Amino acid sequence: MGSRSPVSGRIHAEPTGPAAPRVQRRLSALLSKGPNTTRRDTSGPSPSSAAAARRIDHETAFVSEVALLSRVNHKNLVHFLSFCADGGKRILVYEFMPNGTHHKHLHKRPPPLSPPLASWPARLRLAFGAACGIEYMHTYAVPPVIHRDIKSSNILLDAF
Structure with a gap:
């Protein structure tokens, strides 16, 4: 994202x-x-x-x-x-994403959870942003793009 x-x-x-x-x-x-x-x-x-x-x-x-x-x-x-x-x-x-991957924030960081995952609203914003990007690729891109490898290590985080 x-x-x-x-x-x-x-x-x-x-x-x-x-x-x-x-x-x-x-x-x-x-x-x-x-x-x-x-x-x-x-x-x-x-x-x-x-x-x-x-x-x-x-x-x-x-x-x-x-x-x-x-x-x-x-x-x-x-x-x-x-x-x-x-x-x-x-x-x-x-483009460079300064906060790395979603996977890194889920699995590689010690508790407490980092800011993109610290609260439910933040988690929902992250999930909604990822869903909007996927919807664009599948529905609005010409020709449609089917990613076929959506996973936490392919979701990149910008500055939060």
């Missing part, structure tokens, strides 16, 4: 390295196609081996994920800031 920051959640940095122009062109092409960008683009070079096909599939999946994340924008979701594609390494950069 993140608070609104001055960052809009759009891509701000450009990839660097030898693969940068290719990733940049593919990302631009996918973003210009609209919301249905998760299908494999067959206009590129045909792979000559299984390894080349896997590399293209991984690159396509990464570009599709970046395109999707750049469109998701809600006050209860951590904002996607940028990405880096350097050589074979791919990194997604998100």
Whole structure:
């Protein structure tokens, strides 16, 4: 759960390295196609081996994920800031959440309970914020995003 920051959640940095122009062109092409960008683009070079096909599939999946994340924008979701594609390494950069994960506050801190869990109203605010973020992804995001791994370690807490 993140608070609104001055960052809009759009891509701000450009990839660097030898693969940068290719990733940049593919990302631009996918973003210009609209919301249905998760299908494999067959206009590129045909792979000559299984390894080349896997590399293209991984690159396509990464570009599709970046395109999707750049469109998701809600006050209860951590904002996607940028990405880096350097050589074979791919990194997604998100907004920093200073209070870590909900899991840390539930299991790793000694009593008494920390502020986001100290009272029932605080617990309800946290649960409501998480539910609003999930509702946005499932109902209002285009295309809908199904997270498939919602757990306390994936709920991040901003400053409280």
